[in-house]
Amino acid sequence: MSKKKIFSGVQPSGNLHIGNYLGAISQWVDMQDEFESIFCVVDYHAITVEQDPEELKKKIIEIAKIYLASGIDREKSVIFQQSSIQEHTEFAWVLNCTTARMSDLNKMTQFKDKSGDNQENVSVGLFDYPVLMAADIILYDTEVVPVGDDQLQHVELARDLARRFNSRFGDVLVIPEARIRKEGARIMGLDDPTKKMSKSASSEANFIALTDDPAVAKKKIMKATTDSGAEVKYDPEEKPGVSNLLVIESLLTKTSIEDLEKKYEGKMYGDFKKGVAEAVEKFLINFQEKYNAITDEEVRKILDDGAKKIKPIAERVMGDVKKKIGVR
Structure with missing residues (x-):
């Protein structure tokens, strides 16, 4: 067939x-x-x-x-x-x-x-x-x-x-x-999680380019918009920024949203963002190593x-x- x-x-x-x-x-x-x-x-x-x-x-x-x-x-x-x-x-x-x-x-x-x-x-x-x-x-x-x-x-x-x-x-x-793909079909902007991440955005704080320096990407994640709460929970309507970061880490690490919510239970947003930033950094280092090897x-x-x-x-x-x- x-x-x-x-x-x-x-x-x-x-x-x-x-x-x-x-x-x-x-x-x-x-x-x-x-x-x-x-x-x-x-x-x-x-x-x-x-x-x-x-x-x-x-x-x-x-x-x-x-x-x-x-x-x-x-x-x-x-x-x-x-x-x-x-x-x-x-x-x-x-x-x-x-x-x-x-x-x-x-x-x-x-x-x-x-x-x-x-x-x-x-x-x-x-x-x-x-x-x-x-x-x-x-x-x-x-x-x-x-x-x-x-x-x-x-x-x-x-x-x-x-x-x-x-x-x-x-x-x-x-x-x-x-x-x-249901999850990840629309990754939202880091600076405005109510709108889709865009490669033509006026501010580079909106996106993490695949060619970004991993250290720069980490800083973007740490500055990403979340909310005034403290609970790391997937709720796209009430917590779009937190939900967006959860999806990013979930897809990069192949970890379920539910498991990530348990991982960050009782943690501060700073700890949460640090975890997402480390996942992004690891991904970019691996990706760019392959990218730079291609002539x-x-x-x-x-x-x-x-x-x-x-x-x-x-x-x-x-x-x-x-x-x-x-x-x-």
Whole structure:
């Protein structure tokens, strides 16, 4: 029996942080043995907002290194760069013209969040990128998409577009489904635990970057927002800061929330934060040792090899799509 296929990716922009790792990448690592895995550096998504070309080149390599240092195994998974496969943008155009509707994109909450009150001046790409994301997913006959809960709306759009295409032109596209890790799907900001940790946050106190100096990361944890109480208890509504730190330590140490609550019973918040900080420090030291051992040349070869391996699937699906719509 063949394995189901998964696809996911990360933009090479901003500072990838432990929220990205715990909410997404670590889940990919756990799924490698069970699924045929495809992981992409989605560089065309990054250019929906202005990027420095030289910095973007560095970030593409950095993201691929993070994949590898996190445990993505090139022997078990395909890692490639989105822009290496022209079918991504080609398929997005077909979906734009055949199945996507303005009403679909007007509902996308991430566009509203990113554009704010400046919608008239943002790029068309930022408005339309959910269609490119749908193309990314559907292009490889993806069956499962491991995502954070903030991306669930985009996977639902991909499902809708694939269904509409099949309804209009005949069954040719696989309908994907989302898979969300319940704990860790949304790691919150250290300085504001009511909002998601963000790699584009204005303050570096919000996140712990995977490339942060471990000593700096410890200080960020010690300064993290909690509350005026004293009990270390998991209660996201009443104690969002404490709950967020509990989730971080739980996932990094593979210890249940219940066991951590017992560990810190009767302890002060300072002791609690110190424990979380030590877990984060240990993780970063181990992660960065692996990250620093990977060369740029090694990454470029892995990305090139991945694109060559995945290209035939994209060509086949795109060929079938072209036949269905009458251009081939």
